[in-house]
Amino acid sequence: MEITIQNLCKDYEGPNGAIRVLDSINLQASDGDSIAVMGPSGSGKSTLLHILGVLDAPTSGEVHYDGQSPFALRERERALFRNKRVGFVFQDHHLLPQFSVLENTVIPALANRRISKSLRNRANELLEQVGLAHRIDHRPGELSGGERQRVAIARALINSPDVLLCDEPTGNLDMETATQVSDVLFDLHRNEQTILMMVTHSTELASRCASLYQLRVGKLDLAREATA
Ligand SMILES: Nc1ncnc2c1ncn2[C@@H]1O[C@H](COP(=O)(O)OP(=O)(O)O)[C@@H](O)[C@H]1O
Ligand SMILES: [Mg+2]
Helix, strand or coil: CEEEEEEEEEEEECCEEEEEEEEEEEEEEEECCEEEEECCCCCCCCHHHHHHHCCCCCCCCEEEEECCCCHHHHHHHHHHHHHHEEEEEEECCCCCCCCCCHHHHHHHHHCCCCHHHHHHHHHHHHHHHCCCCCCCCCHHHCCCCHHHHHHHHHHHCCCCCEEEEEECCCCCCCCCHHHHHHHHHHHHHHHHCCCEEEEEECCHHCCCCCEEEEEECCEEEEECCCCC
C-alpha cells in the first residue's frame, strides 16, 4: 500500500481573495511508515490531514492511494472509500455518549452490516489491545479522558484502514496519560502496519515517529528522515 501526494495546493477564500494554505506539497508513504507533522497553529496541518483522509478536496494537485485518486470518485463511492481506508483520531474523542464502548468501536463498520460475530471479535481484540476489554459495556461518560481516546483509536482501526490519521491525539491529555495513549497508538501501529500520520505539538510524540516534517507558510519540509 502506498500513498502519494503530488503538487498539492489548497486555497481558501479570504476577505481579500484566495489564501494559499498548502503550497505544492509532495509526500510519499507506504505501509508501516510513521510520519509526524509539526508546525505553528494555522500552518495547514489539519487541512493536510483532512485532504489526505478525503474529508476535504484539494484545490489542485494529486492524492493517490495505490495509484487511485479518491477525488475522482463520485460522492457516495468517495464516502465508502474513506470509511474503508481511512481511520481518524482527533484531539477530542468524538465518541457518541449514548452508545457503549463496544458500540462506539464498531460504528465505522456498521455502514453495511449489523454487529456480526466477526465484527464483535475484531472490536474485542482491538479493545483488548488498548487495555479496555473490561470496559466494553461502559458509556464514554463513565471513562477517563485517556480511556476515551483509547476507544477512539480502536474505533479508527475497526475497518483495518490503510492510513491512520491523528490530529493532536494527545492534545487534551496530561503528560502521563498522553504517554499511555501514545504507547497504545504506537503498539497498534506496529501490529496493524498502517501508514500513520500524526499532527502534534509534542516533540516527545513526534520523536516516536520514523520521520518528521515541518509545515511552514504552506510548504512541507522534511526535518528528519526515516532511518529504518
Ligand atoms: N474551511 C475553511 N475556510 C476558510 N479558511 C480555513 C478553513 N479551514 C482552515 N482555514 C484556514 O486555513 C489555515 C490553516 O488551517 P488549519 O489547517 O486548521 O491549521 P492548523 O491545523 O495547522 O492549525 C488557517 O489560516 C485557517 O484559518
Ligand atoms: Mg489543526
